[in-house]
Amino acid sequence: MSDSAPQKVDYQALKAWIAAQEAYAAATGEPAPTTPAQRKAIAELSKSNPSPLTQNVTLGDMDSISILHHYVNATQAQGTTLTYSDPLPTPSPSSPPPLWTQTLVLTLSPSSPPLTFPSHKTGGLILLDAVGSRSAPPAFTRVRDAKKYAAQTAVSYLASLGKLVPSPATGTLAPPSPPARRGVPTSGGGGGAVDARDDSIPATQRVAELCRRLGLQAPSYELVPAAGAAAGAGVWDGEADFGRDRWSVPDGTGRVEGVYGKRNAKEGVAERVLVYLLGVEEERERTRRELEESEDEDDSEEF
Numbered sequence: 001m002s003d004s005a006p007q008k009v010d011y012q013a014l015k016a017w018i019a020a021q022e023a024y025a026a027a028t029g030e031p032a033p034t035t036p037a038q039r040k041a042i043a044e045l046s047k048s049n050p051s052p053l054t055q056n057v058t059l060g061d062m063d064s065i066s067i068l069h070h071y072v073n074a075t076q077a078q079g080t081t082l083t084y085s086d087p088l089p090t091p092s093p094s095s096p097p098p099l100w101t102q103t104l105v106l107t108l109s110p111s112s113p114p115l116t117f118p119s120h121k122t123g124g125l126i127l128l129d130a131v132g133s134r135s136a137p138p139a140f141t142r143v144r145d146a147k148k149y150a151a152q153t154a155v156s157y158l159a160s161l162g163k164l165v166p167s168p169a170t171g172t173l174a175p176p177s178p179p180a181r182r183g184v185p186t187s188g189g190g191g192g193a194v195d196a197r198d199d200s201i202p203a204t205q206r207v208a209e210l211c212r213r214l215g216l217q218a219p220s221y222e223l224v225p226a227a228g229a230a231a232g233a234g235v236w237d238g239e240a241d242f243g244r245d246r247w248s249v250p251d252g253t254g255r256v257e258g259v260y261g262k263r264n265a266k267e268g269v270a271e272r273v274l275v276y277l278l279g280v281e282e283e284r285e286r287t288r289r290e291l292e293e294s295e296d297e298d299d300s301e302e303f
Helices: 011-028 036-048 064-078 143-160 203-214 243-248 262-302
Strands: 081-084 088-090 099-101 104-107 115-117 134-136 220-225 235-241 256-260
Touching: 064 081, 064 143, 099 143, 104 143, 115 143, 203 262, 220 262, 235 262, 256 262
Parallel strands: none
Antiparallel strands: 081 104, 088 099, 104 115, 220 235, 235 256
8 A cells, every 4th residue: 555545534533622622612711722733733724725714794883892891890790701712813815914713701690601602502603614613703804803703792692682782872782771681572572573483474574583583694595496307397496595694504404405386495495494593592592591590599699
């Protein structure tokens, strides 16, 4: 056998190592330790297979960093803590200068688990890294923009839990005045909101409403004649495209194949997307209830 033959790569072991590094960072709020050899190997791999870390994201004009710090200061008596990771330089095709990534860890009470932003669980854009794991936050040319994006995802998450509401005085987000404590809108809420569980309403409308509540871009519906179908047969394949948020949604969400009728195919995609989004909303609502229960327990212990 030739010495130059390519060696088999144990991708499962590599993914397990990455998962362990991420778990350490999520549990401690600090980057997992690596050896010089590991850092060198990661850098070389990133250079040889650059990932789409330069994906454009919308930062907006809102001062998310200040809003988040204001929230933490206003709720620190409840045990809220905030820790930013050190900014990490990321090799890019145009290096130098490097691109920068940053995450933050927010703990809402002493008994609640730490939340990392951005992440799959809490939201934000999560991109493919150099070895194919969906674990890398987007990178920016300025360190402050990387920090702002982490804060922005945290602010959006807190707003979805009802922990930040628009301030009538400034129009920006702020902690709600006690004793009001509101969560995400219920599926049967009033005020003209679409009931996401009402089967009489088209699934496309319910998807749009859920995306608004979850802070996601509403998807477009990509429909093409089904592969292998005769021309003019009226059979369609379809999938959902979440645009800038596509990296935070599992691949294949909403995909349908071989559906008769273009309208039926679009509605079929929407129905499948709806199932996924309802699950996301239920998970966030469950997290909100757990946090409120832990806060109530903390308050009762003080007395």
